[in-house]
Amino acid sequence: MRVLIVDDDRLVSSSLKTILEADGGIEVVGTGSSGSQAIALYGEYRPDILLMDIRMDGMTGIEVAEILLKQDPGAKILFLTTFSDDDYIIKALQIGAKGYLLKQNFESIVPSIKTVAIGQRVFGDEIITKIPAMIGDSSKEDFKKFDLSEKETEIMTQVANGLSNKEIAETLFLSEGTVRNYISVILEKLGLRDRTQLAIFYYKHS
The missing domain is CATH 1.10.10.10 (Winged helix-like DNA-binding domain superfamily/Winged helix DNA-binding domain)
Structure with missing residues (x-):
């Protein structure tokens, strides 16, 4: 399984790469630190899954996802962020993201990637419990x-x-x-x- 990581914190990207590749069945094909790099690297590598932060300089992960999903409706984009912002969660649902996880739940990242790889969606427990109050x-x-x-x-x-x-x-x-x-x-x-x-x-x- 080929994964592209994009996060504006290079230490986070490096840590994620180590965690994912320790699994053995996951290859990190590249890492980026901005929205523009995410678009360029996605076009270059065509990964199975894009694991991406939401808040980045210049362009948010949501904006990147909208662009990529227009170019490739089958793109599997999994957001990993420290922010459980209501607007971001709703937008992620609306645009068709495959998942939305909080960074502090590192133990759930590999299982979530494998779940997304087989076509399912993954939203962390913290996110699922917030949605009813947001939607009504x-x-x-x-x-x-x-x-x-x-x-x-x-x-x-x-x-x-x-x-x-x-x-x-x-x-x-x-x-x-x-x-x-x-x-x-x-x-x-x-x-x-x-x-x-x-x-x-x-x-x-x-």
């Missing part, structure tokens, strides 16, 4: 067009709010097995792979 409540009527029942919509909402199957079961007075079955049916109806994709679907259509 959604009307259940919005999801009828997706052939979801009221109960299925209710369970999807709980998943998007970050609740576990056990917590959903306790909240809705159902068994965990019933909750698992509901989630499987919902994923099948929507053509999604996992809970993370389901949460992202919910907020994109809210």
Whole structure:
């Protein structure tokens, strides 16, 4: 798996390179420190994944991602930042970024890259729990067009709010097995792979 790292802190880039290449299945093809370098290096290396900071001199990671996704809609861009800024999170969701992680969660970076590599999205727990407050409540009527029942919509909402199957079961007075079955049916109806994709679907259509 070929990864390009772009961060305006060269020490961070160096540390990330060491962490990623220690995995053995990841090759860091290059590192950059600005938005303009990100665009140039992406065009040169065509990495499988671009791991990029958001706040950089001259051009933000969001602006870089918008440019690259117009050029290559299949680009897999994973943001890694110290900022859990609401506007950045919403924009990352809107433009189609594959993930948004906080730098302090170093242990989650390699697993997240592998998850993004197989086509899934990754948003750290801190990010997922912030999204409901940013977006606000959604009307259940919005999801009828997706052939979801009221109960299925209710369970999807709980998943998007970050609740576990056990917590959903306790909240809705159902068994965990019933909750698992509901989630499987919902994923099948929507053509999604996992809970993370389901949460992202919910907020994109809210």
